[in-house]
Amino acid sequence: MRLIVDLARCRGHAQCVLAAPDVVELSEDGKSRVLNELIEPAFADQARTAELLCPEEAFTIVDDDLPQPHHHHHGP
Numbered sequence: 001m002r003l004i005v006d007l008a009r010c011r012g013h014a015q016c017v018l019a020a021p022d023v024v025e026l027s028e029d030g031k032s033r034v035l036n037e038l039i040e041p042a043f044a045d046q047a048r049t050a051e052l053l054c055p056e057e058a059f060t061i062v063d064d065d066l067p068q069p070h071h072h073h074h075g076p
């Protein structure tokens with residue numbers, strides 16, 4: 001799983017930082033920063049909570065550990 005933040009949307013409410021302190025921090029410019037875009041399974045709940053809580057819907061969660069229909073097919 002990856003957590004991506006769109007800083008153009010972030011308004012610095014810091015809801016995400018309170019909800020997911022192991023995943024997001026507040027950077028010096030008052031916007032959120034994802035500590036490690038690749039989310040460990042232990043922090044998946046935090047990442048999802050941050051995504052749900054953000055009033056600006058600034059987060060995108062990419063569930064790339066699951067099989068995706070658009071994965072490449074190798075071979076002829």
Ligand code: SF4
Pocket residue numbers: 005009010011012013014015016017031032053054055056057058059
């Ligand atoms: S909750 Fe959303 S708007 Fe607020 S700091 Fe986090 S990402 Fe930015």
